[in-house]
Amino acid sequence: MWRRVASLSSSISSSLLAQTASRLNTWESLTTGIAQQAKGVIAPKEKTPFITFVLGGPGSGKGTQCIKIVETFGFAHLSAGDLLRREIASKSADGDMILNTIKEGKIVPSQVTVKLIQKEMELSDNHKFLIDGFPRTEENRVSFERIIGVEPNVVLFFDCPEEEMVKRVLNRNEGRVDDNLETIKKRLTVFQALSLPVINYYSKRGKLYTIKAIGTEDEIFEQVRPIFAAFERTVG
Numbered sequence: 001m002w003r004r005v006a007s008l009s010s011s012i013s014s015s016l017l018a019q020t021a022s023r024l025n026t027w028e029s030l031t032t033g034i035a036q037q038a039k040g041v042i043a044p045k046e047k048t049p050f051i052t053f054v055l056g057g058p059g060s061g062k063g064t065q066c067i068k069i070v071e072t073f074g075f076a077h078l079s080a081g082d083l084l085r086r087e088i089a090s091k092s093a094d095g096d097m098i099l100n101t102i103k104e105g106k107i108v109p110s111q112v113t114v115k116l117i118q119k120e121m122e123l124s125d126n127h128k129f130l131i132d133g134f135p136r137t138e139e140n141r142v143s144f145e146r147i148i149g150v151e152p153n154v155v156l157f158f159d160c161p162e163e164e165m166v167k168r169v170l171n172r173n174e175g176r177v178d179d180n181l182e183t184i185k186k187r188l189t190v191f192q193a194l195s196l197p198v199i200n201y202y203s204k205r206g207k208l209y210t211i212k213a214i215g216t217e218d219e220i221f222e223q224v225r226p227i228f229a230a231f232e233r234t235v236g
């Protein structure tokens with residue numbers, strides 16, 4: 001549905017695009033939604049999706065703040081890392097490759113991650129998505145745009161000093177295979193080299209909201225809250 005909407009975007013005005021997107025979404029609901037509703041699985045998607053990418057280094061507090069955004073603003077939270085860990089746990093065909101990549105602090109091929117995100121978006125009856133820990137690379141970003149066919153509305157960047165991120169990750173205690181000093185160092189290098197260019201890209205496109213990610217969880221959320229409050233009336 002979203003790929004078809006996006007392919008029209010260069011040739012028509014934004015208000016016409018919004019109307020067209022709305023109609024295409026409704027049309028798609030009618031064609032695919034009927035079968036799903038007949039089975040009682042999913043409510044029709046009648047609203048244009050509102051997509052937020054949540055970026056920041058390892059341990060910067062993305063997941064913690066996503067929980068608060070979900071509670072306060074009713075978004076669906078899709079954590080790329082959680083989706084990949086679920087593939088490992090379910091022993092899927094890509095499970096071993098994903099496990100080895102995560103242990104090495106590297107990035108899983110984009111096609112794998114985008115397909116997992118796409119599946120969750122399609123299954124969700126929400127239209128507001130927080131996509132946490134994605135895109136981590138330019139390849140991730142381009143792949144999302146190609147496969148899903150839309151750009152994010154908002155990009156949050158949790159900007160946290162390295163020392164603090166390392167301290168938080170080492171204290172996390174959730175049994176993650178990448179929460180050790182050796183892997184954290186590699187993840188920080190990957191973040192600097194591959195993720196910062198994505199953050200700069202969205203800054204240039206005027207979509208980036210930088211949050212100073214130090215202080216208590218509640219203090220940090222007070223920087224996040226007004227961003228979504230400003231969109232709430234238009235997004236629903």
Ligand SMILES: Nc1ncnc2c1ncn2[C@@H]1O[C@H](COP(=O)(O)OP(=O)(O)OP(=O)(O)O)[C@@H](O)[C@H]1O
Nearest residue numbers: 057058059060061062063064168169172215216217
């Ligand atoms: N403001 C904060 N102050 C202190 N600790 C925090 C704060 N925010 C989160 N934490 C803790 O730091 C750890 C990392 O937070 P979180 O898992 O949210 O980070 P993340 O950005 O999602 O990391 P990753 O990219 O590794 O998934 C968690 O144990 C969390 O409870």
Ligand SMILES: Nc1ccn([C@H]2C[C@H](O)[C@@H](COP(=O)(O)O)O2)c(=O)n1
Nearest residue numbers: 080081082102106107108133134136
């Ligand atoms: N877009 C992504 C997101 C995550 N991964 C892998 C590599 C990360 O180190 C790991 C954990 O992610 P997190 O829970 O910290 O967001 O998952 C990836 O390859 N691509």
Ligand SMILES: [Mg+2]
Nearest residue numbers: 062063081133
């Ligand atoms: Mg996380």
